[in-house]
Amino acid sequence: MAFVKALAKSELQPGQGRCVKVNDKAIALFLIEGQYYAIDELCTHADASLADGPAYKDEKGRCVVECPWHGAQFDLKTGAAVTLPAVTPVKSYPVRVEGDAIEIDV
Numbered sequence: 001m002a003f004v005k006a007l008a009k010s011e012l013q014p015g016q017g018r019c020v021k022v023n024d025k026a027i028a029l030f031l032i033e034g035q036y037y038a039i040d041e042l043c044t045h046a047d048a049s050l051a052d053g054p055a056y057k058d059e060k061g062r063c064v065v066e067c068p069w070h071g072a073q074f075d076l077k078t079g080a081a082v083t084l085p086a087v088t089p090v091k092s093y094p095v096r097v098e099g100d101a102i103e104i105d106v
Contacts, residue, residue: 003096003103006038012102017051017065022106027093029102030055030076032063036095037076038104043067044081044088050074058082 006020012031019041020027026041028051043050048069055065055076063076072086079092094105 003094003098003105005101006104007102008100009097009102010100012036015055017053017055019049019051020104022104025106027104027106028065029095029104030063030065032057032076035063036097036102037063038093038095039065039074039076039079040090042090043069043072043074043086044090045070045072045086050090 004022006022012018014031018029020029027038028041030037048067050065053066053068058064064073066073070085073083075082079090081087081089096103
């Protein structure tokens with residue numbers, strides 16, 4: 001695949017999640033402590049928007065997002081479901097910055 005522009009860097013604030021469409025796919029994009037992460041936008045437990053959930057470093061040092069509906073957490077680097085009620089991972093995507101553009105390889 002190829003990297004595709006998702007947003008300008010100025011459009012994503014630290015700790016914020018943002019749903020973007022890349023090649024007709026909904027992706028949740030995050031900026032945590034200077035690092036960009038991209039995962040599938042919908043929680044695998046109940047289809048809630050992960051872009052709407054809080055994203056932070058957990059007590060184990062992982063960058064996670066918490067589903068706003070039922071509290072399931074997903075590792076932003078790997079997409080792994082790290083807490084119940086979710087057990088199925090989401091897909092994670094490579095992200096890079098080129099100039100002012102945040103690009104995702106979908």
